[in-house]
Amino acid sequence: MQFSKLISFLAAAVAAHATNTVTFVSQDASDRTVYFTSNPNMAKVPDTKVPGGQNVTVEIPHAWQGNWFAVRDGEPVVPGMLGEVAFNGWNGITYFDVSAIVNPNDKNNVKQMWPAGEEEPVSGCVLFPCNFAYYLPDDVQTKATLETDLFCSLGSSEASSIDKRSFDADSTPSFPRDFVMGRWSKN
């Protein structure tokens, strides 16, 4: 291998293992805890406190698949609106979505997800229900990005510019739910 090619190969390998993060953006005054559920054989991600009005960034292991829900302090810890993600999948693509399948009544915690460096694609709703979240397993609402830093908004945001993120969520491609469940790699 030519030295210059070796260098670019190594640089690509480093880039491929850039740290994954999810930054939780609290949009109201409620303190919450985010509870992570890992898919089988995936590392556990610690539950994380997100104080009202603050942003908290969580590091996520390479190629991690799983989901999270958020609970306001003092409320029962039951699964709610889910942020679902499959990081670093086929060709380095990260898949994500917001899912109401488990608990469509949880309307004030996980709201929307999007890649940190871009305005889109966006999954989820400013106000639930909307057409950009999973309500049925065969909906096609999974989004894809090459970025490894995601944002996930929590809580109400009537005055926030993030509200406007639902504008053109339809204009970016969506994929079936199998993709975020990590089943895209099976033949």
Ligand SMILES: *[C@@H]1O[C@H](CO)[C@@H](O)[C@H](O)[C@H]1NC(C)=O
């Ligand atoms: C949190 O992140 C959002 C999205 O990037 C940004 O608009 C907001 O200003 C940040 N808030 C704080 C408290 O840093």
